[in-house]
Amino acid sequence: DVKVTQSSRYLVKRTGEKVFLECVQDMDHENMFWYRQDPGLGLRLIYFSYDVKMKEKGDIPEGYSVSREKKERFSLILESASTNQTSMYLCASSEGYGSYNSPLHFGNGTRLTVT
């Protein structure tokens, strides 16, 4: 079974802090994704990566950056947290190029509150 593990289930940070959200997958997947989920807005893609050190912007990248130094780990960074970044953050992974019927496997999410 694929396991995607997010380091924190709940996180409370102050405005202006630098925040790191960590995600690790154990199935050697090439693709990794960060989504945020807000009520009524579904899942919106922030950033994704299709290989180590490769990253692409999703639909809402402003205020975020990512790091993928190792294949199994994908980090989301909030450079200077703001209250409008209070949300549920979901990490996902999937098999790589050519495997387009490969589903996304999600972690349990990190609920971030910025005060």
Add this chain to the structure above:
Amino acid sequence: GQSLEQPSEVTAVEGAIVQINCTYQTSGFYGLSWYQQHDGGAPTFLSYNALDGLEETGRFSSFLSRSDSYGYLLLQELQMKDSASYFCAVRSKDTNAGKSTFGDGTTLTVKP
């Protein structure tokens, strides 16, 4: 870009059949997927349609019509545990990672 529309809420009774529709606008995609998410849980994959037609997996079926830009998820013999949010998603051809764009989700409430 991609956009998907689905109803925000659906209510049905135990044992009934319910259909959740998804219409989309996309510049090119590989297939239509459906995910289920229980309150407080992670989204989990239900089904995938690469081609037009019906895919059946137990009590759940999914349908795709590319010519109509339309798909649906059909849930039969509804059980209380089916109460959850359901998301349709398209896998884009734009990028190497085949990124998925999700609809806003449909909250299904199953009543006794």
